[in-house]
Amino acid sequence: MKKFALIGAAGYIAPRHMKAIKDTGNKLSAAYDKFDSVGVMDAHFPDADFFVEFERFDRHIEKLKRTSNQIDYVSICSPNYLHDSHIRFGLRVGADVICEKPLVLNPWNIDALKEVENEYGKKVYNILQLRLHPSIIALKKKIEEGPKDKIYDIDLAYITSRGHWYYTSWKGDETKSGGIATNIGVHFYDMLTWIFGGIKENVVHLNTHDRAAGYFQLERARVRWFLSINVESLPDHVKAKGGKTYRSLTMEGEEIEFSDGFTELHTHSYQHILDGNGFGLEEARNSIQIVHDIRHSSPIGLKGEFHPLANGELAKHPFTIV
Template identity: 70%
Template structure:
């Protein structure tokens, strides 16, 4: 059983991390969030210590280490712009780190984290759950085993409606979230480079507060992509079913179905990390470079 601490316990994605920790047979010892609405913890780890001040959380983690009961992993679910600082804290506290996407906002942040990894001997892992999705694995196998000179035509659309609150939160602040291409798109860009290879051209058609689109030329694909948090841009037939999210991935005009199978991917990610098979700093760099370049077009 590994001992975990969690930064960002009140966030949207935190319950998936709590569930992943529990489902893999481990213990959440301590959690931190400036916001104290974390009743979800009672469903997973009611005995975990909880802090609303980072200084006290820091002191607690250090005290456990000095008492001979160190934390093994720190999981990070904080706002995007804080990931870099919180990863550094985890490494310097003698812990391995599991960080939600996007790992960091800028490529140069990765270089600095690699130095701290080397200094501390600890590892940074990130959640790239689409690499564990059965449909995406099958797609990658198809491309790798197909004609080596084939360049595929790919269309990706992802629309996930957000309310007015979004623009008043850190997610609506470009400096804090990186914008929607970073906030909701980075794991799709990772998936595309994982399947189709390195970026050769990155063209941005639009990058607004609620919509972004562009073209990626990859080694094995020409990709048109579209991202939106605008409810009105979701297809009418989807809205009529009461749904607020729509995703589609087409290759050569044929749909690649990957809408299902998302619920357990964090648990699967943790399982692989605990076995030593996590995705690290070098795995995430391509997607971070893509979204960093996209932000230049706002």
């Protein structure tokens, strides 16, 4: 049985990590979050020690390091801009690290973390769960077995409605979250480059506080993409049914269904790591470079190969933050 510590226990994604630790037969020994709304721990690890001050959490983990209860893994679910620091903490206390996406905000952070990995002899793993989704694995196999010279036409759209709270939280601060493309798009970009190869051209059409759109020329695909957290950008047929989320991936006009099967992917990711596999620092590099470039690009507006949803009704109105 492996012993885990968790940073960011009050976060949205933390319960999936707790479930993954439990479902793989391991133990959460300690958790930290500066917010104390962590009653979810009762459903998984009620006996885990919990801290709201990082200094006391740090001291506790250091004490365990000198006992038979030393932490084997540190799982990180903290805000994006803190990942780099928390990864370093995990490596320094002699643990391997499992970190939520985005691994870091800038590609050069990966180079620095590789040095820290080497210094402490431990590994950093990134949760890239779409690589473990059966539909995505099947798509990758289809492309690999298809014509080697074919360039595929891909449309990707992901709309996940968020309320006003989002803009007040760290997620609404681009310096902390990396913006929309980083916060909700990074794992899709990883999935696309994993299947269709490296990026040759990266065009940004829109990049605002609540939506982003662009075009990728990959080695084996032309990709139009659109991301949004604004409910008004949902397609009419989704709004008519009261839906709040829309996810679509089409290839050559044919829908690739991958909406189901997400609930267990974190558990699969943990088992993948515990089995001696897992996606390390280099596997994260492509997607981190892409989101960095999007963040530092000047949007060209709605011209060229833009996603149709980028030109929806919402695009006709000024961008405002309440």
